[in-house]
Amino acid sequence: MMLPRKHSAEGTTIFTTMSALAQQHNAINLSQGFPDFSIDERLSELVFEATNNGFNQYAPMPGLPILREAIAKDFAKRYNIEVNPDTEVTVTPGATYAIYAAFTSILQAGDEVIVLEPAYDSYIPNIETNGAKAVVVSLTAPSFTVDWNKVNHAITARTKAIIVNTPHNPTGAVWTKEDWDKLADLVRDTEIFILSDEVYEQLIFDGKQHYTVLQHEELRKRSFALYSFGKVFHNTGWKIGYCISSPELTQAFRRIHQFLCFSVNTPAQYALASYMSQGQLPVVSSMMQQKRDFFLHLLKETDFFIHQPACGSYFQTVSYASVSDKPDFEFAQWLTKEYGVATIPISAFYSNKKDDKLIRFCFAKKEETIKQAFEKLARLKPMAAL
Structure with missing residues (x-):
């Protein structure tokens, strides 16, 4: 039986792919956009x-x-x-x-x-x-x-x-x-x-x-x-x-x-x-900005580069151009398998898979998780040193 192709996307989403790869290699998952900390007990x-x-x-x-x-x-x-x-x-x-x-x-x-x-x-x-x-x-x-x-x-x-x-x-x-x-x-x-x-x-x-x-x-x-x-x-x-x-x-x-x-x-x-309907609810922007700032502080100790800090969302886009010349999807897979940190390649967000050597980190995590990830990333060396 012939099944209709309703859209041009191939296979499963990049989020499913990278999260599964993170689980397979017991990597810290900074790819998919979900928190790893508890919700409010009252909720x-x-x-x-x-x-x-x-x-x-x-x-x-x-x-x-x-x-x-x-x-x-x-x-x-x-x-x-x-x-x-x-x-x-x-x-x-x-x-x-x-x-x-x-x-x-x-x-x-x-x-x-x-x-x-x-x-x-x-x-x-x-x-x-x-x-x-x-x-x-x-x-x-x-x-x-x-x-x-x-x-x-x-x-x-x-x-x-x-x-x-x-x-x-x-x-x-x-x-x-x-x-x-x-x-x-x-x-x-x-x-x-x-x-x-x-x-x-x-x-x-x-x-x-x-x-x-x-x-x-x-x-x-x-x-x-x-x-x-x-x-x-x-x-x-x-x-x-x-x-x-x-x-x-x-x-x-x-x-x-x-x-x-x-x-x-x-x-x-x-x-x-x-x-x-309760009184004052937590200001989520303040809490998430603290996580973003902690992430950016640790990022300074690596050879990754950011063009500008994220002004909102769960995510920070980072250049790895000084670390590797691999295509971004290949680099994200390599980083997960070899260094135990999962990210998302930015080419996945382009229909033509445009590759600017950028990856996306999710910083909506416990500080402990972010710190553990950067302990792994600290082993990365720039291309000139490889």
Whole structure:
């Protein structure tokens, strides 16, 4: 029997590949973006409380009302914007799912979507599975800022959407308000939708500010804003995210969502809603910046090089050009096998596998884990010494 090829991606994702290699070689896994430290004990207790209180059956399709209300209050508090919990918020089984559902709600065969690369590797398969074409535009290294002239030239009569990611995976770059204004100038008087992947929005460093697309009045009505509780509360395995969009776009999103999964884990929703309704929550950006700073401090003792510190996210992009001339995927495999530290090659975030001798480290780990990794990396020597 012939099976259809829905997208151009080959094999399993790089995250699965490198995590499996790390496990095989008992390496420290700084590749896949998940924390190795415990979540807040109170959040764990609230899941137990939910099951004991009978929150064990299907939740409503858009999500538990108490969670959607908590999300709306959170955005009013942090961004001073009004979000309607009934008509604009949909709870999803993770942000990656939300990205797919948003694409599926707007794309038809023959449409085009502009993707800014390097990019999270689910974007293009999601686009292609819906019969559309990804049009890639490279960000400008080493700052990984947007070349707006390139974006403008990439727009055609078939352009249906542009997907944005800030703070950016894998580089940690952060959009400014001026970036949103320039995007608004480009899509004004068009029917182009915006997908704004903001899963790292609370992990932002050095006094910088996250600007959400929802704060941009002109863009908000044409945008899907996509979020992840896993990145905020360090519980990535819960796979709970959400989409905020206009009532019209929310209706389109839910038409797809109701037939993909219909309902999301009820006890976890209850726990998150109760947790968010407490008093002051931990400031996750401060905690994660401490981890980033500790990582950068230890990095100075190696022959790796950074072009700029990550301004947000879980990740730091690092050049290994002075250590090896191996292709980045080969280098990442070699580093895992020979030195016991797993990373992600940045070429995996490019559709053409562009190789700039860069790898991505995840620093969302215990300090003990990061220290152990650098004890292993300290044995690396520059090419000139090999």
